[in-house]
Amino acid sequence: MIGLSRLSLNQATVKRLPLAQALGLCQRHDIPAVGLWRDRVAELGVTESVAAVRRSARHVSTLCRGGFFTHADPDGRRAAVADNLAAIEEAAALEADALVLVSGGLVPGTRDLGLARRMIADGIGAIVPRAAGLGVRLGIEPLHPMFCADRCVLVSLGDAVDLALTFPAEIVGVVVDTYNVWWDSRVAADIARASGRIVGYQLGDWLTPLPADALLGRGQLGDGSVDFGLLTRHVLAAGYGGYAEVEIFNQEVWDTPAEQVAATVKARFAQLLG
Amino acid sequence: MIGLSRLSLNQATVKRLPLAQALGLCQRHDIPAVGLWRDRVAELGVTESVAAVRRSARHVSTLCRGGFFTHADPDGRRAAVADNLAAIEEAAALEADALVLVSGGLVPGTRDLGLARRMIADGIGAIVPRAAGLGVRLGIEPLHPMFCADRCVLVSLGDAVDLALTFPAEIVGVVVDTYNVWWDSRVAADIARASGRIVGYQLGDWLTPLPADALLGRGQLGDGSVDFGLLTRHVLAAGYGGYAEVEIFNQEVWDTPAEQVAATVKARFAQLLG
Numbered sequence: 309m310i311g312l313s314r315l316s317l318n319q320a321t322v323k324r325l326p327l328a329q330a331l332g333l334c335q336r337h338d339i340p341a342v343g344l345w346r347d348r349v350a351e352l353g354v355t356e357s358v359a360a361v362r363r364s365a366r367h368v369s370t371l372c373r374g375g376f377f378t379h380a381d382p383d384g385r386r387a388a389v390a391d392n393l394a395a396i397e398e399a400a401a402l403e404a405d406a407l408v409l410v411s412g413g414l415v416p417g418t419r420d421l422g423l424a425r426r427m428i429a430d431g432i433g434a435i436v437p438r439a440a441g442l443g444v445r446l447g448i449e450p451l452h453p454m455f456c457a458d459r460c461v462l463v464s465l466g467d468a469v470d471l472a473l474t475f476p477a478e479i480v481g482v483v484v485d486t487y488n489v490w491w492d493s494r495v496a497a498d499i500a501r502a503s504g505r506i507v508g509y510q511l512g513d514w515l516t517p518l519p520a521d522a523l524l525g526r527g528q529l530g531d532g533s534v535d536f537g538l539l540t541r542h543v544l545a546a547g548y549g550g551y552a553e554v555e556i557f558n559q560e561v562w563d564t565p566a567e568q569v570a571a572t573v574k575a576r577f578a579q580l581l582g
Numbered sequence: 583m584i585g586l587s588r589l590s591l592n593q594a595t596v597k598r599l600p601l602a603q604a605l606g607l608c609q610r611h612d613i614p615a616v617g618l619w620r621d622r623v624a625e626l627g628v629t630e631s632v633a634a635v636r637r638s639a640r641h642v643s644t645l646c647r648g649g650f651f652t653h654a655d656p657d658g659r660r661a662a663v664a665d666n667l668a669a670i671e672e673a674a675a676l677e678a679d680a681l682v683l684v685s686g687g688l689v690p691g692t693r694d695l696g697l698a699r700r701m702i703a704d705g706i707g708a709i710v711p712r713a714a715g716l717g718v719r720l721g722i723e724p725l726h727p728m729f730c731a732d733r734c735v736l737v738s739l740g741d742a743v744d745l746a747l748t749f750p751a752e753i754v755g756v757v758v759d760t761y762n763v764w765w766d767s768r769v770a771a772d773i774a775r776a777s778g779r780i781v782g783y784q785l786g787d788w789l790t791p792l793p794a795d796a797l798l799g800r801g802q803l804g805d806g807s808v809d810f811g812l813l814t815r816h817v818l819a820a821g822y823g824g825y826a827e828v829e830i831f832n833q834e835v836w837d838t839p840a841e842q843v844a845a846t847v848k849a850r851f852a853q854l855l856g
Binding site: 414419420421425454456457458461463466467470489490491492493494497508514516517518521532533534535564 | 612688693694699706726727728730731732735737738740741744764765766767768788790791792794795807808810
């Protein structure tokens with residue numbers, strides 16, 4: 309279905325490794341692409357990060373992440389836009405396929421989902437010109453509804469597609485993350501609706517029960533409830549031609565030697581998506 | 583908007599009280615209705631539970647709960663139907679406005695959401711004749727998507743309405759629970775679509791962060807992210823004329839004296855829905 313030549317390893321899966329070491333891991337395991345996080349890029353510096361990516365001959369599938377546009381005060385919203393403009397510059401320098409946007413939760417002090425959604429639309433509108441100028445694609449990622457209050461009020465792929473469709477297709481798309489959307493009876497229809505707009509595809513399994521920190525419930529492919537074959541077929545049928553990026557936040561995975569994590573990522577990917 | 587004459591206290595909010603004591607609490611606090619749980623009904627016996635409800639002059643808004651139709655083996659599915667038929671008898675004896683159905687998660691050993699959904703449709707189909715015969719309304723309750731794998735694959739109000747619409751309106755409806763549906767950008771449209779089918783309305787707030795046991799994240803009204811005014815206006819506009827039932831699973835609430843819990847429930851209800 310989708311070969312190892314389209315596998316990407318999101319850096320958060322081997323959270324303890326700095327950028328250069330994560331790139332080295334991908335080289336040793338013949339993983340052709342990597343999803344990078346801005347804190348690790350900043351740690352090394354953008355120029356040196358770009359050089360390290362080139363030396364490693366890896367492709368950058370996503371840069372994680374921009375967004376977080378929902379702030380009660382105008383200063384907070386301006387700072388968010390400024391930070392997103394910086395993220396766009398970084399994504400351009402790294403030649404990332406997409407800058408992932410996690411849009412932000414409820415505006416502090418409110419319970420108004422509509423206000424938060426309008427603020428996100430405004431925030432993305434404010435950064436689209438820079439993205440267009442630098443040729444960076446923005447990927448709106450819906451999170452799981454359990455993160456609605458504090459991280460992202462866009463909690464279904466439908467929400468993300470509805471917003472993306474209000475911008476030009478060559479600049480604003482969506483990121484499909486299996487962990488966040490697997491439960492949704494509308495996901496097949498919304499993936500089809502996102503045709504030409506899917507700019508990233510991230511993979512993580514849903515573990516039961518949820519861990520005490522709900523952020524860390526993502527498992528290696530095959531360890532949970534997600535039907536990866538089904539979702540991948542829908543994403544490919546919608547014309548997605550990019551990388552499939554394994555992104556796992558999980559304490560046990562982080563406590564496992566990175567070489568072993570990478571080997572398991574490859575084996576599971578080949579087994580479930582090959 | 584909705585007066586205290588339509589307040590119901592779900593027994594799980596004062597989990598430590600047996601049925602008779604929960605009824606006494608509602609009498610003392612002038613709460614006219616109660617949502618009952620089957621384990622507490624069984625503890626006292628159905629006949630004596632019915633007598634206790636009559637003596638207390640309280641109305642039973644819901645009986646919690648039937649459902650859990652998704653089993654890998656035919657014996658398990660038959661046992662689930664038998665248990666639901668018994669629940670219907672109990673709901674009839676208690677003159678409950680609705681029997682709440684929590685439909686069941688993925689079929690053990692599978693990742694097939696469609697199979698689970700079809701099994702739920704079959705299960706409800708098998709119990710509708712008995713419900714019709716006894717005049718009991720069944721309420722399909724969608725749970726929050728974080729419970730999709732292990733408790734209920736119907737995880738949006740839209741999912742529940744779609745299924746309810748395949749059965750006669752006088753027998754099968756939906757239960758709207760604020761905690762489970764507040765995040766959904768389609769909820770207003772789906773509440774409208776459920777017009778004439780809403781057979782229960784349950785209230786609990788969404789607390790952030792999620793507690794270590796994700797089942798226990800429900801808070802007193804006003805302590806979290808839910809806009810109760812907005813959702814209640816939609817539910818009333820859809821013609822719902824029943825009780826609004828406060829249902830809170832929360833260790834801190836359970837550790838608080840029941841008299842104080844009931845007083846807080848009333849005060850918050852009056853403040854946010856009055």
